[in-house]
Amino acid sequence: MLNTLWLKTWRDLWQNKGRSTLVILSIALSTFTLGVILNSYAILSREMTQDYLQSNPTAISFSIDKFSRSLLTKLELRAAIGKVDARRTVHAEIKTQSGQWQNLLLFVLNDYNDIKLDVLESEQGSWPPKDGEILIERQAMSVLGGQINDRVNIKTGAGFSTQLTIAGSTHDVGLAQAEWENIVYGYISEKTLTSIENSMGEQFYFNQLKVSLKDQNLSLEQMTEVAEGIQSWLTEQEYQVKRFNVAEVGEHPHANITGGMFMIQKVFALLCCLLSAVLVFNLMSAMLSKHIKQIGVMKALGASNKQISGIYYRGVIILGLTALAISLPSAIVVGNRYVDALTPMMNFDINSYQVPFWILLIQIMLGIGIPLLSAYLPIKKASHMSIRETFIEYESSDQHAGQSWFSHLNLKLTFLSHPVRLALRNCVRQKGRFLLTTGVLMFAAALLMASFNIASTMNKVISVERESKNWGVEVKFQQALSDKNLQTLLKAVPDIIAVERFKRIGATIIEQDPNDAIQQGVISSSVNKANARIVKLHKVQVTLTDLKVNSEMLNHPLIDGRWFDKASTSSKINEIVISQMVLKHLPYLEIGMTIDIEILANTRPFKIVGIVQNIGMPSIYSNGYFTNKATLANGLYILANDHSEKTLKQLSVEIGEAAENNNMALSYKSTAWDGADVVAGHFDIIFSLMLLLTVIIIFIAANGILLTMTTNMLERTRETGVLKAIGASGRELMTMIFSEGCLMAVLAWLFACILTIPLSYGVAYWLGMLTIQTPFPLTLEPMIFIYTLPLMIMVTTLASLIPMLSITKQPIREALIYE
Amino acid sequence: MKKIITLKGLSKSYQINQETFFAVNHINLDIEQGSFVSIIGKSGSGKSTLMNLISGIDQATTGEVIIDGVELSQLKTSQLDIWRGKNIGLVFQFFQLIPTLTVIENIVLAMDFCKVIPKKQRIERAKELLIKVDLLDKAQLFPSILSGGEKQRVAIARALANDPPIILADEPTGNLDSVTAKTIFNLFATLNAQGKTIILVSHDRDCLQYTKQTINISDGKIIEHRHDRKSAETETIDEDTTNTGSKVKGVKYCA
Ligand SMILES: Nc1ncnc2c1ncn2[C@@H]1O[C@H](COP(=O)(O)OP(=O)(O)OP(=O)(O)O)[C@@H](O)[C@H]1O
Numbered sequence A: 001m002l003n004t005l006w007l008k009t010w011r012d013l014w015q016n017k018g019r020s021t022l023v024i025l026s027i028a029l030s031t032f033t034l035g036v037i038l039n040s041y042a043i044l045s046r047e048m049t050q051d052y053l054q055s056n057p058t059a060i061s062f063s064i065d066k067f068s069r070s071l072l073t074k075l076e077l078r079a080a081i082g083k084v085d086a087r088r089t090v091h092a093e094i095k096t097q098s099g100q101w102q103n104l105l106l107f108v109l110n111d112y113n114d115i116k117l118d119v120l121e122s123e124q125g126s127w128p129p130k131d132g133e134i135l136i137e138r139q140a141m142s143v144l145g146g147q148i149n150d151r152v153n154i155k156t157g158a159g160f161s162t163q164l165t166i167a168g169s170t171h172d173v174g175l176a177q178a179e180w181e182n183i184v185y186g187y188i189s190e191k192t193l194t195s196i197e198n199s200m201g202e203q204f205y206f207n208q209l210k211v212s213l214k215d216q217n218l219s220l221e222q223m224t225e226v227a228e229g230i231q232s233w234l235t236e237q238e239y240q241v242k243r244f245n246v247a248e249v250g251e252h253p254h255a256n257i258t259g260g261m262f263m264i265q266k267v268f269a270l271l272c273c274l275l276s277a278v279l280v281f282n283l284m285s286a287m288l289s290k291h292i293k294q295i296g297v298m299k300a301l302g303a304s305n306k307q308i309s310g311i312y313y314r315g316v317i318i319l320g321l322t323a324l325a326i327s328l329p330s331a332i333v334v335g336n337r338y339v340d341a342l343t344p345m346m347n348f349d350i351n352s353y354q355v356p357f358w359i360l361l362i363q364i365m366l367g368i369g370i371p372l373l374s375a376y377l378p379i380k381k382a383s384h385m386s387i388r389e390t391f392i393e394y395e396s397s398d399q400h401a402g403q404s405w406f407s408h409l410n411l412k413l414t415f416l417s418h419p420v421r422l423a424l425r426n427c428v429r430q431k432g433r434f435l436l437t438t439g440v441l442m443f444a445a446a447l448l449m450a451s452f453n454i455a456s457t458m459n460k461v462i463s464v465e466r467e468s469k470n471w472g473v474e475v476k477f478q479q480a481l482s483d484k485n486l487q488t489l490l491k492a493v494p495d496i497i498a499v500e501r502f503k504r505i506g507a508t509i510i511e512q513d514p515n516d517a518i519q520q521g522v523i524s525s526s527v528n529k530a531n532a533r534i535v536k537l538h539k540v541q542v543t544l545t546d547l548k549v550n551s552e553m554l555n556h557p558l559i560d561g562r563w564f565d566k567a568s569t570s571s572k573i574n575e576i577v578i579s580q581m582v583l584k585h586l587p588y589l590e591i592g593m594t595i596d597i598e599i600l601a602n603t604r605p606f607k608i609v610g611i612v613q614n615i616g617m618p619s620i621y622s623n624g625y626f627t628n629k630a631t632l633a634n635g636l637y638i639l640a641n642d643h644s645e646k647t648l649k650q651l652s653v654e655i656g657e658a659a660e661n662n663n664m665a666l667s668y669k670s671t672a673w674d675g676a677d678v679v680a681g682h683f684d685i686i687f688s689l690m691l692l693l694t695v696i697i698i699f700i701a702a703n704g705i706l707l708t709m710t711t712n713m714l715e716r717t718r719e720t721g722v723l724k725a726i727g728a729s730g731r732e733l734m735t736m737i738f739s740e741g742c743l744m745a746v747l748a749w750l751f752a753c754i755l756t757i758p759l760s761y762g763v764a765y766w767l768g769m770l771t772i773q774t775p776f777p778l779t780l781e782p783m784i785f786i787y788t789l790p791l792m793i794m795v796t797t798l799a800s801l802i803p804m805l806s807i808t809k810q811p812i813r814e815a816l817i818y819e
Numbered sequence B: 001m002k003k004i005i006t007l008k009g010l011s012k013s014y015q016i017n018q019e020t021f022f023a024v025n026h027i028n029l030d031i032e033q034g035s036f037v038s039i040i041g042k043s044g045s046g047k048s049t050l051m052n053l054i055s056g057i058d059q060a061t062t063g064e065v066i067i068d069g070v071e072l073s074q075l076k077t078s079q080l081d082i083w084r085g086k087n088i089g090l091v092f093q094f095f096q097l098i099p100t101l102t103v104i105e106n107i108v109l110a111m112d113f114c115k116v117i118p119k120k121q122r123i124e125r126a127k128e129l130l131i132k133v134d135l136l137d138k139a140q141l142f143p144s145i146l147s148g149g150e151k152q153r154v155a156i157a158r159a160l161a162n163d164p165p166i167i168l169a170d171e172p173t174g175n176l177d178s179v180t181a182k183t184i185f186n187l188f189a190t191l192n193a194q195g196k197t198i199i200l201v202s203h204d205r206d207c208l209q210y211t212k213q214t215i216n217i218s219d220g221k222i223i224e225h226r227h228d229r230k231s232a233e234t235e236t237i238d239e240d241t242t243n244t245g246s247k248v249k250g251v252k253y254c255a
C-alpha cells in the first residue's frame, strides 16, 4: 500500500477531478504558450546568430570611391585587422515578372569560391555565376517573381542595359530582408559587369571594403575608433572614403526587432501563467476550506504542520506535473512549427531545433513554481491552524455572510427578482474567489479591447503617414531633371496634373557628443580639425529631402517645433526639420540646436526648427537648399486627379514607361500608398499575435469561471436542496446562476474599460518606440468597448452552462444529505 | 498506582463583556494509570473544555496539566501536536473519519503521521486493531457507507493506532442509539481492562455501569468525584445528570 499521505493527496484530487482537470488545462495552456514562445525564441536567436557568424560577418565596411585588390594586401598587414574582402556594388534596376522596374542592388565579387567575409551560400541552381549570368538572393526571388533560367532585363544607374540569365539563388544572411525593403539583390561576376558597362580594357575597381577585426570582443565605441583609424590611414593613402559603417559583431541586423516582438509575446505568456495561478489559488482555497475539519482531526491524530501542508503541496505538484506532461512536448512540437513559420521572414537557416535544457527547466520551474506559489497562502493558513481554530472555523464559516453592508443594500434592491438577489448575495459570500475570477475576466476583456485599440492606433499611424503625403507619385531620377525632360514627361503622361521638384540625396550629420564636448571643455559645435581628435564625433547617415520654398507636398505630423514657413517667399536655407528617427542616433538633439551636416562633401551648419514623425529611414528636410536652382533637383512629386491607390499605381507604371521610352533613368519611384503597405503588413502580424494570445487568456478566464461556478455549486449543494424543497423551480435556480455570471461579466467589463486605456497606451507607446522611435498616439476603437460586454456575458454564460444544468438535475434528497 | 494525569489549579476563563467567565474553574485532579473515568454534568458546565485542556487542544488560563511527567504548557504548539499523536487517542462525537480514505487507510494514516510504529508493521497492526473492534471485513470500505456504530469503532481503532496510554472521548455515543452505544462502552471497558487510561464525557447514564470513577462538573468546578467498583450498584444519581448535576451525593474530593 502507498503511504497514506500520498493516498490522501491523490484521492482528494480524484474526488475533485472535474475541477482539477480545469486547473490542469489552464496551467497546461499557459505553460504551453510560454513554452512555444521560449522554445522558438531560443532556437531562432541561437540559429540566427550562428548562421550569421558562420558567414564571417563584416565588422566595419567602408564606402570608398575606387580601390583595387592591392589595397587588400596592404590592409591585411595592419595589426587590428582580421580579414579583408572587397565587393563592388552597383545600383541598377531590374524588370520584374509583372513588367515593372524594380530597384536592384548588384554585388560584383572577384572570386565566388573564395569569399572571406559575409560568405554567400548557394541555395539553388548553379554556382558561381558565369558570364552573362546573375544569382538572385533567395528572398529577392519573390520580389522579382522570376525563376531559374529566366532571362531578365537590367539597367544600371550609369544607363547601360542588358539581359542576364538567372543562374540560381543564393543566401546572403546579413542583408536586410528583400521583401521588407522592396529591393532585389543580384550577384554577378567581374566579367559580366565589364561587358555590361562596356569597359573592357579599363582597370576593374571595387567600392565596398569589408573588414573584420582580430579582437572580436570590442565595444561599438572601440570598433568605431579602429574604423576612424583605418579611415584616416585610407585618406592618407589618398583613397576617398565616403562613409563607414560599424556592425556589432555577433548581432544579426534583425536581432533587435525580433527581440522586441518576442518581448510582447513573453509578457503575454507570463500573464497567462499568472492568470492560471488564480485558478490554482481558487481551487486550493475552496478545497482547503472544506478540509478544515479534516485538518483539525489529522492534527489531533498527531500530524505536524509540515505533514499536512505536504499533503496539499503534493497535490499542487501533481497538478503542475500533469500539466507539464501535456505542455512540454507539445510546446516543443509547436515551437518548431512556429520557428518554421518565422524563418522565411528573417532569411536564415535552421540547423538544429534543439531546445536548450535550461529553457525547458524554466518551463518546468514555472509550471510547478507558479502553482506552488499561488497555493502557498491558502495552504499555509490552513496547515498552521490550531485544532481549536479548525473547530471554530468549521462551525462558523458561513456566519459572516449575512452581516455586511452589502446585504443591507441587497435588502433594498426589492425591484430585483428573488433569484437575482440571491445571486448577488452569493457573489459576496465568497468575496475573494469572486473578485479573483472577475479579475481574470477583466484582464481578458481589457486585453481584447487593447488589441483592437492597438489595431486602430496602427491604422491611424498608417493613415497619418499616408496623409502626410500630398503628392501622388514620387520619382527620383539618376540625373538632375532638365526642364526639357520634364516637359517631355508631362507630354507623355497626360494624367499628371501638377508636379513639384525636389532633391533627394544622402547626407551625414556630423555631431560631437555634447557630453564629450563638456568634458573636454569644448562647447562650440563647429568642427575644428584639432578638436576632432579629442572629441568623439557622431556621424549619422540620413536622407536629405530638399523641398521647394513654401512647398505643400509634405504634411508630416509635428512632434516638436514647426514646419517651414509656408507663407514665406524667401528660402531659409539654414533651417532643417528632422524626422524622429534621427533621434534614435542622436537623442540629445533639440529644437533650436545648430548641427553640422555634410552634403556632397560640404559641411555646413543648420538650425533644427522642427521634428516630424515619419515612418522609415532617418530623414531630414531642408527648404530651398538645392531647389532654388530648379535644374539641380533630381526628384519630382507628381499629382493626379484622384489619389486612389489604383489610379496612382497605374500612373506610376505610365510614368515608368514614359521615362524609359525617353531615356530618363529613374533611380526609383513610389506611390503615396507604397510605404504604408509595407508597414501595414507588419502591423497585421502584431495584431494577429495579440489577438491569438488574448483568445488564450479569454479561454483561461472561462476556465476560471467554470471552476468558480462549480465550486460555488458544490458548496451550496445543501442550500440549493433546501431552496428546491421549499419550491424553487429549476428555472429560478438557473436564473440565479445566470445572474451571477452576468454580474461577473458586467463588473469585469466595467473595470476592463478603465484598465484597457493605460494598457493600450503603454503598448502603443512601446510599439511606437520599437518601430518608429516615437510613441504611437493612442486611438481608441469605440465599438470594441460596446461589443466586449455581450461577448463577456456570452463567455460567462457558456462557462456556467454545466453548473446550471447539473443544479437543476440534482435530486433534492441527495442535495440534503450532502456533507 | 502511578498517577498519569495531574491537574493543578487548572482554570480556563473567557472575557465576556468585561466580565471574566470561568469555563473551568480552579480544578485539582489526579488520575491514576488504568483508570476508567466518566465526566458528567449539565450542558455548558465545562466538560468539553476540561477534556480539551487535558488533550492540549486548549491552553489553560492558569494552572498546570501534567501528563506522564510532561507539563503541557512547556511544549510548543508544533511539539504538542506530535506529543498528542503519540500519547493521547482522541475519539469524537461525529467520528471524524477522513472520507477519501478507506477504513484501514484511516488507521494507517495515524501511524504514518506519528511514525512510532515501524513502517512494515503498520498494515498488520491496523488489521489487528480492526479485529479488536470486530470490523476486519469492512477494512477496504470507505467510511461514508458504514453505520454510525461502525464509524465510531473505526475511530476508536484509529485512536489506538499509535498505542497511546490515554484515550479521551467526548460524547462518543452522542450520535448513536442506546444499543450501539452499549457496544462502544463495552469496547472501552475491554480496552481499559487491557491497561488503557480512559476518560469519557457522556450524557448517557448507561456509561456509569462501565466506568470505575465518576466526576461530576458544574459551573467549571468538580462538585463530586466518586470511585465506584465496577460491580457496584449505580443508584447514586436519581435524576438525569445532564439537567441537574447539582444534587450532590457521595464523597467530595476536590472543589
Ligand atoms: N471561546 C469561548 N468563548 C466564550 N465562552 C466559551 C468559549 N468556549 C466555551 N465557552 C463557554 O464555556 C462553557 C463551557 O463550555 P463546554 O463546551 O466545555 O460545555 P460542555 O460541558 O461540554 O457542554 P455540552 O454538554 O453541551 O457539550 C460554556 O458556557 C460555553 O459557552
Ligand SMILES: [Mg+2]
Residues within 6 Å of the ligand: B047, B048, B049, B170
Ligand atoms: Mg461538550
